[in-house]
Amino acid sequence: MTQILDGKAIAERLRGQLATRVAALSFKPGLVVVRVGEDPASGVYVRNKDRAATQAGFASRTRHLPEETTEAQLLEEIAALNADPEVDGILVQLPLPKHIRAEKAIAAVDPAKDVDGFHPINAGKLASGLPGLVPCTPRGAMHLLAEAKAKLPGARAVVVGRSQIVGRPMAQLLLAADCTVTIAHSRTADLAGECRRADILIAAVGRPELIRGDWVREGAIVIDVGINRMPDGKLKGDVAYAEALPRAAAITPVPGGVGPMTIACLLENTLEAAIARRG
Ligand SMILES: NC(=O)C1=CN([C@@H]2O[C@H](COP(=O)(O)OP(=O)(O)OC[C@H]3O[C@@H](n4cnc5c(N)ncnc54)[C@H](OP(=O)(O)O)[C@@H]3O)[C@@H](O)[C@H]2O)C=CC1
Numbered sequence: 001m002t003q004i005l006d007g008k009a010i011a012e013r014l015r016g017q018l019a020t021r022v023a024a025l026s027f028k029p030g031l032v033v034v035r036v037g038e039d040p041a042s043g044v045y046v047r048n049k050d051r052a053a054t055q056a057g058f059a060s061r062t063r064h065l066p067e068e069t070t071e072a073q074l075l076e077e078i079a080a081l082n083a084d085p086e087v088d089g090i091l092v093q094l095p096l097p098k099h100i101r102a103e104k105a106i107a108a109v110d111p112a113k114d115v116d117g118f119h120p121i122n123a124g125k126l127a128s129g130l131p132g133l134v135p136c137t138p139r140g141a142m143h144l145l146a147e148a149k150a151k152l153p154g155a156r157a158v159v160v161g162r163s164q165i166v167g168r169p170m171a172q173l174l175l176a177a178d179c180t181v182t183i184a185h186s187r188t189a190d191l192a193g194e195c196r197r198a199d200i201l202i203a204a205v206g207r208p209e210l211i212r213g214d215w216v217r218e219g220a221i222v223i224d225v226g227i228n229r230m231p232d233g234k235l236k237g238d239v240a241y242a243e244a245l246p247r248a249a250a251i252t253p254v255p256g257g258v259g260p261m262t263i264a265c266l267l268e269n270t271l272e273a274a275i276a277r278r279g
């Protein structure tokens with residue numbers, strides 16, 4: 001029987017554990033989400049983060065800046081949050097309006113408060129095997145692999161996608177866990193062939209059902225990071241779920257897989273950043 005990795009339930013349990021740890025502190029870890037403009041998808045995510053954080057006992061707020069905010073104004077806002085002792089975690093919601101360079105905003109966040117783990121300092125630490133803040137989505141995927149009791153050392157892991165925010169850090173975490181890691185992308189010569197070798201298959205592409213059932217090795221663990229909004233409003237992953245299900249040992253659904261774990265790991269990172277910074 002294929003194990004369906006219920007990210008919603010696992011994230012709920014993790015948030016409960018975090019709430020218990022937060023309740024034992026003498027302060028509320030502070031999280032600020034900075035949102036610029038009106039990207040429609042961001043509205044839902046930002047509200048979900050805010051609700052999860054508040055429920056778990058964090059001091060959470062959203063700083064919503066208008067679409068016309070200049071890059072310089074955003075950097076000033078970030079500098080103020082860096083200097084605020086009550087703020088432990090800062091997340092600049094992506095995408096940003098086109099007139100703002102995302103890499104400038106990301107690099108402006110104090111690495112000690114960078115709960116997205118996107119700052120080059122944290123990315124460099126991860127690539128060097130040093131402790132630092134780790135991006136939430138790959139971190140959530142690692143929790144799900146633990147839930148699947150994946151035997152990582154020596155396993156062949158294939159990560160499809162090489163973005164700064166998902167694919168690359170995912171590959172680094174699997175490498176740190178002693179997997180043999182392949183990173184595939186849009187220029188990969190034989191994507192189906194690469195996927196078929198995977199004991200652990202991570203899809204982070206952003207193309208609905210690109211990965212077909214017969215690309216999945218019998219007994220593989222499949223983590224589908226993709227979140228694709230279809231014209232009918234429903235969400236689909238990057239993996240053809242119904243086809244892959246009978247072949248996989250374990251698989252994540254979309255929705256209800258990696259997405260909720262991302263939010264739980266944001267809280268996990270914020271708690272860790274708070275404890276590290278406040279001692
Ligand atoms: N569950 C969650 O919490 C989150 C989900 N997501 C979702 O994950 C998906 C990926 O996000 P993100 O990493 O930001 O996306 P990006 O668009 O930044 O990266 C996509 C990657 O997929 C590769 N790719 C695109 N088309 C193909 C193809 N036909 N064959 C092989 N590789 C391909 C690209 O290759 P190349 O580099 O060559 O262009 C690129 O490396 C999206 O659906 C996004 O919505 C994202 C963040 C969080």
Ligand SMILES: Nc1nc(=O)c2c([nH]1)NC[C@@H]1CN(c3ccc(C(=O)N[C@@H](CCC(=O)O)C(=O)O)cc3)C=[N+]21
Pocket residue numbers: 044045048091092093094095116136137227235254255256257258259260262263
């Ligand atoms: N600075 C920054 N950090 C991010 O981590 C970040 C970001 N910007 N921009 C957008 C992406 C996307 N992302 C998701 C988070 C939760 C769900 C999630 O909870 N998904 C639910 C369903 C949500 C729904 O129904 O729309 C699920 O998959 O079950 C999805 C996607 C974080 N991102």
